[in-house]
Amino acid sequence: MFKAIQPARAALSVLREMYDRTPDKALFTFIDDKGHREDALNVRQLVKTADGIARSLPDWGLKKGDRALLVYPPGLDFVRAFVGCIMAGVIPVPVCPPDPSRLARDMPAFSALAADAGARGVLTNGAYEKARSRGLVASLFCRDAVAWPAIPWHRTDQRFTPGPEPIPWYTPASQNEPALLLYTAGATGAPRGVQVTHGNLYHEVAASTKDLRLGWGTTAVSWLPHHQSAGLIGFIMGTLFGSSANTYLISPQGFAQRPALWFETLSSVRATHTAAPDFAFDLAVRKTTPEMRKRWDLSSLRHVVSAGEPVRLETVRSFLEAFAGCGLRPEAFNPAYALAEHTLTVAVGGKVALRLDRESLGQGRVVPVEEETGRPAITCVGCGPITKEHARVRIVDPLTRRPCGPAVVGEIWVSSATKALGYHAQAALTRKVFHAKIAGSDDTTEYLRTGDLGFFHAGELFVAGRHRDTMLLKGKGVYPEHIEETVRECHAAIRRGGVVAFSVLPEDAGVEQLVVVVEVRDRKIGADMQAEVVRAVRREVLEAHGIRCDTVVLGAVGAVPKTRSGKLRRQVCRQAFLAGEVDRAETTLRVATVGRGRRGSADDSRSGSRQVAMQR
Incomplete structure (x- = not known):
C-alpha cells in the first residue's frame, strides 16, 4: 500500500525514495491510437531524463520560481518535462497545445493564458515543434497571420549531457509553496490559474489512496488530458507518489476517435482503476458494439470513477448494463465530485x-x-x-x-x-x-x-x-441540465452531446426566457425536418417541465461551445447569443423564436440562400 510521507516533504519526495530503493520500478506506459505500447518509463529512466531537463532550465533563462508553459501533445515527454521543472523549482504550467492548423481559433486563448501566467519560457518536444513550424510557414501565406506570444521555446526531447549524480532536487521552504499552476478548463468563463501547493498534492494523493484503495497492486488507465486536474493529479501525480504499480496513458483524441481503445487497454493490462466524465460513459455505450464487448474482460476493475460533470443516472444504468457481460461489477462504479x-x-x-x-x-x-x-x-x-x-x-x-x-x-x-x-x-x-x-x-x-x-x-x-447557470423561469429555479436531458432524447436528429440551455432577459420582455441550442447530426437537413425538430424540442420541454421554450437554435456540429475536454460552455454560448454571434455563425441553421423574444420574430429559419448553398 501507499507509504505515508511526512507533511513537510515536497511533491517528488516519494519519487526520490523510489529512485534510491526501487529504480527499476515501472511507472508509465503510453499507448498509441492503435493500442500499441509506444513509450515507457521506469523510475531510473524518468529521473535520468528529468535531471537533464532540470540542468538545462537555468541555461534557458528559467530559475526557481519562474513559470514555464508545458505545451505537449499526449505522451510521456510531458511527464519528463513536468518532473524536470519540479526538480529545479520551476513552476510548470500545463496547457492545452494550440492546434497549428487552427491557430485563428486557438491562439487568442493561448496568448491570454501565457500572459496571465507570466511565463518565462515554453517547453515542448520535437513532434509539436515540427507541427508548429508548419503552421508558421502556412501563416506566411495568410492575409491575417496569427502571431505566437514572444516567449522563448525549448525542446526537451533532445539528448542532454548527463551529470555524475542527479542535481539536488528543489525542496520547498513550506508546504504552502506553489508546486504547479493549473488552469481551469474554462467551462464557465475564462480559464483561471489555480496555484496548487506541495501540501495540496500530498494530501490529495493520500486521500485518494485511502478512498480508492490505491497501492502497489494498482494498475491505472487514463485518457484524461494531462493539462487538467483529473489527468494530471489523479493519475500522473498519484503515480509519482507511488500509488500505482503502473499507469497506462492514452491520448484523449485517440479515445474520442475510437472509444474502444479505452476498453481494449483496460482489458489487456488487467486495470484496477480508471476515471472519466459522464459523457465518456455515454459515448462508450453508443460507440462500442456487443461483439466488441465480448472480447473484453473488465472483471479486474475495482474503481471506475465518474467525475468532472454531473453524473446522470441513465448514463450509469446504460453503461453498467452494456458492459455487464465484460465482468464489470456495479459496485466498481464510483460517482465523485471534484474541482x-x-x-x-x-x-x-x-x-x-x-x-x-x-x-x-x-x-x-x-x-x-x-x-x-x-x-x-x-x-x-x-x-x-x-x-x-x-x-x-x-x-x-x-x-x-x-x-x-x-x-x-x-x-x-x-x-x-x-x-x-x-x-x-x-x-x-x-x-x-x-x-x-x-x-x-x-x-x-x-x-x-x-x-x-x-x-x-x-x-x-x-x-x-x-449557481451561475440556474435559470429563473415562471417564478421558479430551473437547472439547465434538466432541460438538456429532456431535449437530448426528444428527436433522433439531435446530437446527444450537442445540447445547451440557458436563459436571457430581453429588454422588452421583463421576464427571463428560455433558449435551447441544439446540434443536429446532419447539417443538410431540410426546412421541414428543421421545423419538426423545433416542434419536438418545444413540445417535450413543455410537457416535461411546464416551461415554454422561447428560442430554439438549430446548428451543425460545433454550434455548442465546449472546452477541449468536452465540457459545455453555457455562459460562453449565452454571451454569444446575446451579442448576436450565434445568429451570424456559420454553424447556425435556424433560429426559431416565439412571442416577444430577443429577435422579435416568430421564426428566423435559415432556409434562404444559406440553406440552399449548404445543400448543393
Missing part, C-alpha cells in the same frame, strides 16, 4: 440515487418522492461522503452566506488541506472565492466557494447544478 480549486476531489464513492420532486427542487427544497406518485420528478446521483481528514463542507445560502437548514439546496463551501492557494495574479477574486466566511456564526474557517449548488442526504453530497 481544480480543491486540487481534485471533494467527495468520492456515491452509492445513492435520489428521486426528488422537481417543483420543490426548483424552489431550493429537497423533497424525495416515490415513483408511483406520478409527480414530476428529477433523479440526482450522489457523489459520496466527505472522507478527507479534517475536511469541512457546508451548504450555504449564496446570497446571505448563512448556513442552509436540512433538506435545503445551497452553495457548496469546502475547506480542507487540499484547498488550493488561490488564483494566480487575481488577489481580489482569491479573497472572494478562497477565503469566504459563514455570516452570523462563530465559525472562523475560511472556505472555498465552489459555485456549485448542492445538499446532503443520507450522508452523501449531491450536486444540483451551477
Whole structure:
C-alpha cells in the first residue's frame, strides 16, 4: 500500500525514495491510437531524463520560481518535462497545445493564458515543434497571420549531457509553496490559474489512496488530458507518489476517435482503476458494439470513477448494463465530485440515487418522492461522503452566506488541506472565492466557494447544478441540465452531446426566457425536418417541465461551445447569443423564436440562400 510521507516533504519526495530503493520500478506506459505500447518509463529512466531537463532550465533563462508553459501533445515527454521543472523549482504550467492548423481559433486563448501566467519560457518536444513550424510557414501565406506570444521555446526531447549524480532536487521552504499552476478548463468563463501547493498534492494523493484503495497492486488507465486536474493529479501525480504499480496513458483524441481503445487497454493490462466524465460513459455505450464487448474482460476493475460533470443516472444504468457481460461489477462504479480549486476531489464513492420532486427542487427544497406518485420528478446521483481528514463542507445560502437548514439546496463551501492557494495574479477574486466566511456564526474557517449548488442526504453530497447557470423561469429555479436531458432524447436528429440551455432577459420582455441550442447530426437537413425538430424540442420541454421554450437554435456540429475536454460552455454560448454571434455563425441553421423574444420574430429559419448553398 501507499507509504505515508511526512507533511513537510515536497511533491517528488516519494519519487526520490523510489529512485534510491526501487529504480527499476515501472511507472508509465503510453499507448498509441492503435493500442500499441509506444513509450515507457521506469523510475531510473524518468529521473535520468528529468535531471537533464532540470540542468538545462537555468541555461534557458528559467530559475526557481519562474513559470514555464508545458505545451505537449499526449505522451510521456510531458511527464519528463513536468518532473524536470519540479526538480529545479520551476513552476510548470500545463496547457492545452494550440492546434497549428487552427491557430485563428486557438491562439487568442493561448496568448491570454501565457500572459496571465507570466511565463518565462515554453517547453515542448520535437513532434509539436515540427507541427508548429508548419503552421508558421502556412501563416506566411495568410492575409491575417496569427502571431505566437514572444516567449522563448525549448525542446526537451533532445539528448542532454548527463551529470555524475542527479542535481539536488528543489525542496520547498513550506508546504504552502506553489508546486504547479493549473488552469481551469474554462467551462464557465475564462480559464483561471489555480496555484496548487506541495501540501495540496500530498494530501490529495493520500486521500485518494485511502478512498480508492490505491497501492502497489494498482494498475491505472487514463485518457484524461494531462493539462487538467483529473489527468494530471489523479493519475500522473498519484503515480509519482507511488500509488500505482503502473499507469497506462492514452491520448484523449485517440479515445474520442475510437472509444474502444479505452476498453481494449483496460482489458489487456488487467486495470484496477480508471476515471472519466459522464459523457465518456455515454459515448462508450453508443460507440462500442456487443461483439466488441465480448472480447473484453473488465472483471479486474475495482474503481471506475465518474467525475468532472454531473453524473446522470441513465448514463450509469446504460453503461453498467452494456458492459455487464465484460465482468464489470456495479459496485466498481464510483460517482465523485471534484474541482481544480480543491486540487481534485471533494467527495468520492456515491452509492445513492435520489428521486426528488422537481417543483420543490426548483424552489431550493429537497423533497424525495416515490415513483408511483406520478409527480414530476428529477433523479440526482450522489457523489459520496466527505472522507478527507479534517475536511469541512457546508451548504450555504449564496446570497446571505448563512448556513442552509436540512433538506435545503445551497452553495457548496469546502475547506480542507487540499484547498488550493488561490488564483494566480487575481488577489481580489482569491479573497472572494478562497477565503469566504459563514455570516452570523462563530465559525472562523475560511472556505472555498465552489459555485456549485448542492445538499446532503443520507450522508452523501449531491450536486444540483451551477449557481451561475440556474435559470429563473415562471417564478421558479430551473437547472439547465434538466432541460438538456429532456431535449437530448426528444428527436433522433439531435446530437446527444450537442445540447445547451440557458436563459436571457430581453429588454422588452421583463421576464427571463428560455433558449435551447441544439446540434443536429446532419447539417443538410431540410426546412421541414428543421421545423419538426423545433416542434419536438418545444413540445417535450413543455410537457416535461411546464416551461415554454422561447428560442430554439438549430446548428451543425460545433454550434455548442465546449472546452477541449468536452465540457459545455453555457455562459460562453449565452454571451454569444446575446451579442448576436450565434445568429451570424456559420454553424447556425435556424433560429426559431416565439412571442416577444430577443429577435422579435416568430421564426428566423435559415432556409434562404444559406440553406440552399449548404445543400448543393
